[in-house]
Amino acid sequence: MLQHVLQAFRRLPGHRLLATMPKNVDLTERRDARSAKTKKLKSYLFNCGEGTQRLSHERKTRLARLENVFVTCNSWRNVGGVLGALLTLNDIGVPALTLHGPPGLSSLYDDTRSFIQLRGMNVQHRSDTDSDFVDVGLKVRAVPLYGEGVLPVTPEVYRAELAADETFVARLDEYRRARSTLPPSDDVYPQTVFLGTGSSIPNKKRNTSGILVNLSEKHSILLDCGEGTHGQLVRLQGSEGAAETLRRLSAIYISHLHADHHIGLISILEARRRALGADHKPCLLMAPAPITNYLNMYHSKMAPLRDTFTLVHNAALLTSRSPPPDWITRRLTEAGLAQMTTCLVRHCPLAYGMRLAHTEGQEVVYSGDTRPCDELVELGRGCDLLIHEATHEDELQEEAVLRAHSTVSEAIEVGVRMGARHVLLTHFSQRYASLPMLPEPAPNNVGIAYDNMVINHGHLPRVPLLYPALRRAFAESYDQCVERTAKRRDRKLREAEVLAEAERTA
Ligand SMILES: [Zn+2]
Structure with missing residues (x-):
């Protein structure tokens, strides 16, 4: 029973309820002492789309013990x-049912009760905002979301x-004073919008990789697209703002095929198609060649997708190759890119770094995931902005080598x-989600990215100045990091001393 409920729950799109089951609760009872057969004591239903009753008959899922629908x-x-x-439910003699859900759900039953004749059945509605639902078998908490799977942000308390x-x-105040000494700049583009700045597994503070570069008022490119990138966009800009950005999104670049860099791609492509409606045209998609199999599988087994993108393999843009064919150059120009080049980096097979040139000249280089890489250094020479991964703190150099990432x-x-x-x-490794540690003194052209950070090109010199204030804002986690580092050192x-001693006495 437990397994059944939780599996059904996991299959639902857009989780908005957190359901937990107390340990050691058995919601079944034996039919009789000698039989191994059990019967259900309770069932719960999460969402109830059209066709549910037929499906319950088809699948022989008895609803007799159903008392709560969420x-x-x-x-x-x-x-x-x-x-x-x-x-x-009325037909099989269920005496009472509670519908749990958003305010307004009650009218579904109240305003349509004339359509159905229920004999002796009590139907109630309980607003999910009242309080958590708790009974012997299950605790359910409703979490309000905006748009598609997006938790609301409430910065006021923190501020x-x-x-x-x-x-x-x-x-x-120090930051503001230092900022006022910088030469003023109204340059907006290329504008960098960090949607996800954490590595591998998302947590509350950092989502997986996703960086939007607004090239101009007309064109944007998305660099990597981890799971939940679309949700991050909606969180930052609201549903209409996100749709506006998607209408402008002319290109997507995927650096390599680790899941935390591309699993959000399909939902971005589908949302972009919805946002553009009748004006929909395929998005330029630059990615490692093996992505083709994955996208074809989705297209043939799940839902139509092929109309949403024009694929250019990252290999076609390698600096070591001859210039790409004309149709690619044309597509790049249409996407607002004067130039786009790639190099292989040191991470996994077919991992790429890239350099893009905005039509007005500024050049942005993105490392993707990599160990420090000479090819990337060559590719990026003299660029205006380098966006580089810094997964590990300096003390974890060995781990960085092992996992083919870079330290700060x-x-x-x-x-x-x-x-x-x-x-x-x-x-950043989710270990340092609050505050990645920069070396002391921190270089004056290096800044730390956070989710939801929007940086106009002209404001890039301001970002490094923020670090002392950030260090104070996250003082607790900074101190913890320093302590952890000292202990590790x-x-x-001690290990080195023990080893040296063992060698001396051997
Ligand atoms: Zn990776």
């Missing part, structure tokens, strides 16, 4: 089967907390060798 959203997809299911911290306020200092060093004017670090020293 609806996550008042859309037809989620409630289209409620009235029919009520008929079935008030920071405003009460005198040291933070002083650091912020290695990433900074690549920027120095490249002669990049500005460096933004991203793809001590342990290593």
